[in-house]
Amino acid sequence: MNTRTRLRIAGQSGTGLLSVGSILIRSLRDMGFYCVADREFPSLIKGGHSCFTINFSDQPLKSLSQTCDILVTIDKPSTQAYFDTLDEGGVWVHGYERPVGLKDFRDTADKRHITTVHMPTRTTAKEVGGTDLQQNVVLTGMAWKVLGLPYDILETEMKRKFAKKPQFMESNLAALKAGYERTEYQIPQTKYQIPKKKERRMLIDGNHAIALGAIHAGVRVYYAYPMSPSSSILTHMADYAKEVGMIVKQGEDEITVANLNMGSWYAGTRSLCATSGGGYDLMTETVSLAGIIETPWVGIIVQRPGPATGLPTWTAQGDLNLAIYSSHGEFARCVIAVSDPEDNFTLIQHALNLAEKFQIPVIVLSDRVTGESLLTVPEFAQNTIPIERHLVTGKNLEKLDNHDRYKITKDGVSKRWIPCSHPDKYYFANGDEHDGMGRLDEDQSAGEMYAKRFRKLETLEKDLPEPEVLGVKKEADISFVGWGSSKNVMQDIIGQQGISGKRQGVRINYLHYSYVYPLKTKSLEKFFKDNPNVHLIEGNHTGQLGQLIEQKTSLKFKGKLLKWNGRPFFVEDLENYIKEQMPKTK
Amino acid sequence: MNTRTRLRIAGQSGTGLLSVGSILIRSLRDMGFYCVADREFPSLIKGGHSCFTINFSDQPLKSLSQTCDILVTIDKPSTQAYFDTLDEGGVWVHGYERPVGLKDFRDTADKRHITTVHMPTRTTAKEVGGTDLQQNVVLTGMAWKVLGLPYDILETEMKRKFAKKPQFMESNLAALKAGYERTEYQIPQTKYQIPKKKERRMLIDGNHAIALGAIHAGVRVYYAYPMSPSSSILTHMADYAKEVGMIVKQGEDEITVANLNMGSWYAGTRSLCATSGGGYDLMTETVSLAGIIETPWVGIIVQRPGPATGLPTWTAQGDLNLAIYSSHGEFARCVIAVSDPEDNFTLIQHALNLAEKFQIPVIVLSDRVTGESLLTVPEFAQNTIPIERHLVTGKNLEKLDNHDRYKITKDGVSKRWIPCSHPDKYYFANGDEHDGMGRLDEDQSAGEMYAKRFRKLETLEKDLPEPEVLGVKKEADISFVGWGSSKNVMQDIIGQQGISGKRQGVRINYLHYSYVYPLKTKSLEKFFKDNPNVHLIEGNHTGQLGQLIEQKTSLKFKGKLLKWNGRPFFVEDLENYIKEQMPKTK
Amino acid sequence: MSDQSKKLAGCADRYLQYETDEVMTWCGGCGNYTIQNALKRALALENIGRDNVIFCFDVGCSGNGSDKMEGYTIHGLHGRVLPLAAGVKIANHKVHVIAEAGDGATFSEGAGHVIHAVRNDYPILFLHHDNQNYGLTIGQASALTPKGCKMSGCPQGNPVDALNPLEIVLSLGPSFVARVSCTDTEHMTEIFQKGLQHDGLAFIEVLQSCPTFNKDTTHEWYVENIKYIEKELPKYDPTDLWAAKRLVMEETMYLGMIYHNPEKQNFLKAVEHWDPKCPALVEDVHQVDVSGIMAKL
Amino acid sequence: MSDQSKKLAGCADRYLQYETDEVMTWCGGCGNYTIQNALKRALALENIGRDNVIFCFDVGCSGNGSDKMEGYTIHGLHGRVLPLAAGVKIANHKVHVIAEAGDGATFSEGAGHVIHAVRNDYPILFLHHDNQNYGLTIGQASALTPKGCKMSGCPQGNPVDALNPLEIVLSLGPSFVARVSCTDTEHMTEIFQKGLQHDGLAFIEVLQSCPTFNKDTTHEWYVENIKYIEKELPKYDPTDLWAAKRLVMEETMYLGMIYHNPEKQNFLKAVEHWDPKCPALVEDVHQVDVSGIMAKL
């Protein structure tokens, strides 16, 4: 039974909509609701319309609906921008002092049976001893009341939020209470059950989770040049650096960052960097260096729509081909894609292990919606993925020969040991083609070293887990194949957490790729055999995973659900697509 | 009838082997022979083994044989390195003073019926008034005599070469004559006919031809950062700049070069830059900018083996995927591949026209063997490819609307006019997503502009010529599909200009892609239908064109001839492969 | 009314041609407003119309003005505006080319480009928006942020010494270096005019307030800490490199012409066969006969 | 025998551990030979063994020495040796890190990196091989090639002014700047030792002859035009920035310690919670418990 309730707070950037949103979502989390929340905001500092959308339910949720049941608007321009995303019969909460310019909204509201909940928030705030700074706090109280949820939860959260700014505490609480108590209207209770058992869940986004996963897996230094949507990873890492004994350095450009990362990996520690598509273009020559000197290098691309500056604050999955095919020459690499906070936390640990095991560059693809949408998730399990360094250490160093470092082996992997760990077993990490010890080798036979390095791709492919099937095991009415952030909307659709709630009995399943390259095809072939109606889902224009599948297999998709306007997949996108694709009989 | 004669001059870098080679090849050209010549040299300034190989015939030749009939060795280490490339019954020409260290070469020579032609070149030079600087000139005379060719041709060439250094003329001529006259041995005349009609042919390499093609097509500014094997384009362009009124600027790094190129194209002139794979990695972000502001941008990648520094002075076709898939985001681009001097001259002109017609980046792929091997070719036909600028100019500017510049059209192409050509019809070339005039547009509808730009790929694909079939029209015993420099060896094999001369009656044909992306597949499908035994030929490890074909079609290759050790395809590579692949009955 | 305002009144239309009716998206009190105004004034006073100027923008808050200046503009990549603008000028030397970039773009992402733009002396006007932080990416430290400043990405305070931009520029053999402040539009206008008249790279350090992320060098702080060379140092000779090198090391922010080297040969003049009278490269694309060259091969 | 040679004799094995029996591939008379020798001498005299030094090379003729120095070496990308070496030092502060690059790599391809390597003061020894041209790509002009020089790629003569590398470095707040010449191995050895002892970025300008492509500043030319600060300017104080700034603008090439700033805090020391005694990052990779952090989310 679909119990998704959809709350949207709209306001111009910098008008405090985030603080309203954060108190509400924290309170919902405290009540044990599953929440998912995301911001839409323009690539400006101030002005421009933006909104903070919270969907919550007593069932797990991972993606958002496009529209909302309750719209809280802070200023008129944002009302204009988002009013039509408020569904029939929804509730419009606002606190404007002067009704001027609201005429047509009120008319639409009537036409669409929208209940308006209003009080002049600035006057109310002042009445209870606050200032016009507290008008948003009144609005927060009003919204919580409309949701019909107990005041004490909201109040506790307000106290926690302003614990460090006691000077505002009193007036904030007064304004909160006034907003709550002076609001009469409440949405009908059938909307959702209040969860009974209170399992404590974190409120965390992908960028924060990937930072924690990296710290947990022993990353000792983090390098980055600010570039949205990856910048918050830098902020988190810098905030925790002292506490976890890590060094964080904001490099002066992406090539500096890529080479700092290369030097630290070559020297033998665990290092990490992150950027977005444009920044990664600048790193590709260095990734090619990691390829030839067979040294681990891990980097994260938090994708946004390109080309060039594109849409810096929106989301996309347009850089899969970039991750797989960029960097001149041919060498083995691995491309991993994250989707929710949990696999952000775990997959970065696997990425670090794979990079050291196969001595290759590993690129982790995230995107804005994965990196910046907040989800309620249980605390991540720790110590489940042991650190694998695959280094020759201690006494074993004695048995080494200098020519072991790049020795031509069947599986392509040779021994690696930390520079200076033994005075005599030195080797040359040489960007020119080279022999077993790294000495320049321009003979015809140098082709064998080139092939040796590339053999690692096959060995890696065998080592990777197959993609996982979610939903019905076989004979689905409609099936999807996708990677990265597509998993979130697919899980909601499969878990009947769309809007319509009931999936009209449609059997759905989804094959999810976390490890995208090298592409594993065994379960893919089985998935196509087991399911007659397989479609592709990707947040880009050309269906890049689809192209890789078409190249590696002779499988053909029945259809492709592609989206490339900077918005993530909403549950409506899937529901409409499924409706179109399903034969009428269903 | 195969009349290919193979001459190799071996010597350490910097020991004058190039001047010996250049006089010989010019003399052969003057006699009307078809010649192809190439250098093999290490990535060092001095030392290390290198050789200059000339193959000539009365039939057209485009690629080299791996071994030689006549080996001229300047120093002992190079004799060591190249002696076993001298075939049975060949001729070894050398001028060492002291026989020390030659013992085992003499033994091998006897065992393999190799005739040794020797005189102490330094003493001979001194005898006729030269110095030990002239020992190579004596060697040149010796080699020409062994070829049994008339002395006057050689002498004329020597005079032309030292016209500007008269002080050496006399001693040079004396040494040349001594070398020629004191040598008795001549290879049997049956080897080749001396061509009758003397059609004048240029001796030119691909880099020089592409420079001339660019100048001819109105390129007014050339930018480059030195990187082999592209540096000679910079040298040629700089040498002609004054004469043809062009500006040449050596940028301080590849990102500077890419953005100088971008600014000059945006401002409305024709501009060009060139680099190799590693340098192109640094240009990819700027190519993405050309993608979103829909402004022409033409760049040449002269490929060499990667990854990273790789093998700077060797050849490879390993960067096709780089050209097609690098640069973040999705946008229309064209990838063209050159093979011989003639299509270097013509295809760069088409590349410039296509870039302006579709307002896209066009990447021209060459490689070391294409760029630096010398061929005898007739003077290029001029004015065969009119300059197409596709600009709104003059009175038509009046009718323009500012929003025409990026107007959403069916074929994806909008109007372009030179900035400042009209005071009121200004537009914003915006790296952020934008509307028809280039103003920032972050609305959902921005996806339409993204799709509009990408539609150009389809329009472009329809506009490109289909790949051409060389050799037998249909039912070949063995067929090949390839791109770029592979055409040269395929033309020699089809023209029966391998070593064995007779192709044992094997019917061979070859489908050649000059326009590689977007991939045209109509004639490809027909080629697979018409020929039962189609193989792929590529100078890389992963068969990148093969992957593109497997992705776009469901065609399957019977086999793949791949080479990735830095050496070009020699005729022996094809002959051996064909022998292996042909059913024993042939 | 200053004589500058009087003159401006006389050519208001030339100013208004660049005015936009789009909503501006900079924060309230941002220095970008006055800088853009001063530039429009200078263009009006120099009688430079939209058919005679191309604006090149870097990525940063100043770059968000690229579709708010009603003229031919190009908004390129972060850190790359100088080589982009140089390419424009080389292709069309007959129009003015103006480049604008922030301190992150100029002394971090594009540090290599500023060195060689000054060395090559491309004839463009370059406005360096120095707000001592990364505004658009929400408040990280730039290479010009003072050591110790607490910013996003360095909560314990910026660990690294700040660079002195003008100390670097003066070590590159520049032809024109000036400094202005967003707090004085008239003075900016006057210096921008000089920059537009200069036939080489006019490097103008623009002290720019950023109330949102830079609480130290605010509008008020600048007003208190700036001095005018013309007023305070009447005997200052801008062609004296050593005087300039000393001036830029002082705490006080002296505004005005800091250094001018009239002998420096700009990029185009250094090309032996280039001639300002010959057609701009954009007008000169034609089929070139290469038979002469081919005959010699 | 100088006392340096005597000392060296005493630790010949330490020198020989770096010696290769591979064929060296530099041209005859190339400055690279003496520079590499001096470096080996300095390492021997400072008793730094192969388990205590990592050599980082850029791409260029000096980089071709990367497999001729018998120790742990990394031969990275053109222009990128400084951030590469910085990454190595940050990961393992317990070993010496040496970076070497040419003038093309340092002041063209990697110009942005040298600015910020000096500003961040990464504790590495940096040898700038200044042969005033691009040797390995066969003789193009670099940013330090004098204006007017005829090189490949500029047949009418290099059109652009050369940069003064030390004038630039002194504008970046460096902690250690010295100049040596390939013509004086002993002096190089002495200065390289000082660089190895310095706890910050030791920028050493190495005047390097390149007989193949640089016919102007030949071995002989250097011998005639160099002077020693210690001998000629006994009262010279290397901590006086202005004195250093003036010195590097002189025609004569003064060798020795040009500038030294003992107060500059190097990169690692500026990290508030970093402590030289704590394990190097390469020894510190362990599973870190983040439950404390998770509890607060």
Ligand SMILES: Cc1ncc(C[n+]2csc(CCOP(=O)(O)OP(=O)(O)O)c2C)c(N)n1
């Ligand atoms: C290659 C690349 N890296 C990073 C970014 C993200 N980015 C956008 S603006 C900016 C810096 C802005 O600082 P500044 O140049 O000083 O301009 P301001 O916003 O302060 O005016 C950055 C790092 C980008 N757009 N492209």
Ligand SMILES: Cc1ncc(C[n+]2csc(CCOP(=O)(O)OP(=O)(O)O)c2C)c(N)n1
């Ligand atoms: C990205 C990239 N661009 C260009 C090159 C080609 N390249 C190799 S060495 C070199 C410059 C050499 O000059 P310098 O740094 O002064 O070293 P030198 O050879 O003079 O010692 C260049 C441009 C390259 N290897 N990589």
Ligand code: SF4
């Ligand atoms: S962040 Fe700073 S620079 Fe950017 S618009 Fe706001 S005030 Fe201006």
Ligand code: SF4
């Ligand atoms: S080219 Fe110059 S720098 Fe390079 S090895 Fe030869 S002499 Fe030395």
Ligand SMILES: [Mg+2]
């Ligand atoms: Mg800034």
Ligand SMILES: [Mg+2]
């Ligand atoms: Mg050099």
